[in-house]
Amino acid sequence: MKKVLKTVLYVILALIVAALSFAAYIYFKGIPSYDPPQIKEFTIRPTQEKIDEGARISALICSSCHMGKDGRLSGGLMKDLDPIFGTAYIANITNHPVYGIGKWSSSELAYFLRTGLRANGRYAPPWMPKFIHLSDNDLESVICFLKSDSPLVQASEIAHPASQPSFFAKFLGNTAFKPLKYPSSEIIAPDTSDAVNYGKYIAHGKVECFTCHSADFAKMNIEFPEKSLGYMGGGNTLINLEKKKIFSANITMDAETGIGTWSYEDFYKALKEGKRPDGKALRYPMLPLGNLKDFEIKGLWAYLQTVPKIKNPVNRTWE
Ligand code: HEC
Ligand code: HEC
Structure with missing residues (x-):
């Protein structure tokens, strides 16, 4: 019996030592560096x-x-x-x-x-x-x-x-954090006359609305944004400048918990001026995107009509 106890004790001790060494390793290693990457040629022709x-x-x-x-x-x-x-x-x-x-x-x-x-x-x-x-x-x-x-x-x-x-x-x-893969071929934006796809390009590539507007940064899929948990359904926890929590809004077209009852003009005003249809000002980090162009806002609006609705009542307490 004593022998068994002793063995158990040694195993526990070994586990503690292993956990502590792993912790120390992480603590001193910090956020890791990688081998210098093979930088791909990217030429600019400034105008x-x-x-x-x-x-x-x-x-x-x-x-x-x-x-x-x-x-x-x-x-x-x-x-x-x-x-x-x-x-x-x-x-x-x-x-x-x-x-x-x-x-x-x-x-x-x-x-x-x-x-x-x-x-x-x-x-x-x-x-x-x-x-x-x-x-x-x-x-x-x-x-x-x-x-x-x-x-x-x-x-x-x-x-x-x-x-x-x-x-x-x-x-x-x-x-969990890993460098992303450099794209293997040139990325070309959709034609601006293709409103739905151009809007998707803004939401994924140019302004990355999906990152904040999905459910959780930890369950976000950067490579395939639509596979992010709760894609565009909001509820993601953000921090304002006073270190207080604020939750992103549901911007799917669900009428009850999203923006399904908004008109295009409501959406336009929310993005350009940071004002909701009920007159409330949108708060940090949803800053007014004043220099979005009209075709970009039209594209976003057209694209959001195609995104599956999610019923997700987000806690949006206003003081
Ligand atoms: C959400 C905040 C945020 C946004 C938005 C952002 N950055 Fe950064 N950026 C950072 C932080 C934080 C660092 C430092 C990262 C680190 O410590 O490794 C950084 C680092 C960098 C660096 C590395 C500089 C160096 O000396 O190592 C470059 C270049 C850069 N950002 C460019 C940009 C550009 C261009 C954009 C827009 C297209 C952008 N960033 C948008 C937060 C941001
Ligand atoms: C940095 C994170 C972040 C990014 C990026 C972001 N948003 Fe937001 N957004 C928020 C937060 C947080 C709120 C809630 C603000 C509040 O409650 O005052 C919000 C609110 C909104 C609202 C208001 C909805 C309502 O019911 O009040 C709309 C519309 C919106 N965002 C659209 C967008 C679009 C479109 C994009 C991309 C062009 C975008 N957002 C990018 C964080 C973000």
């Missing part, structure tokens, strides 16, 4: 038109995070990161050669924006979104803008301390 379009796309999908206190894309503390992931600093992406991305080539930028891997193999966790469905043309415009002489990206000397990922973030970094 003023592309720079302007890149600036518009950046205002839609980059500046909400990267806008710094000097009015340039110099980054700062990420105030809306869920504290369970620790603290993170948003990078300075102005053209400063040391503190910014002044030395990055267009190909390195394209590779990073698609996969999350830097040229040296350092990986950016999911709080820097990845743009695997963005068309090559739109990506080119964004990079033309980043490399332009726009005041928004002029070299800023703002430097940030290293991010402090929590143990949980490090754990996920070693298990």
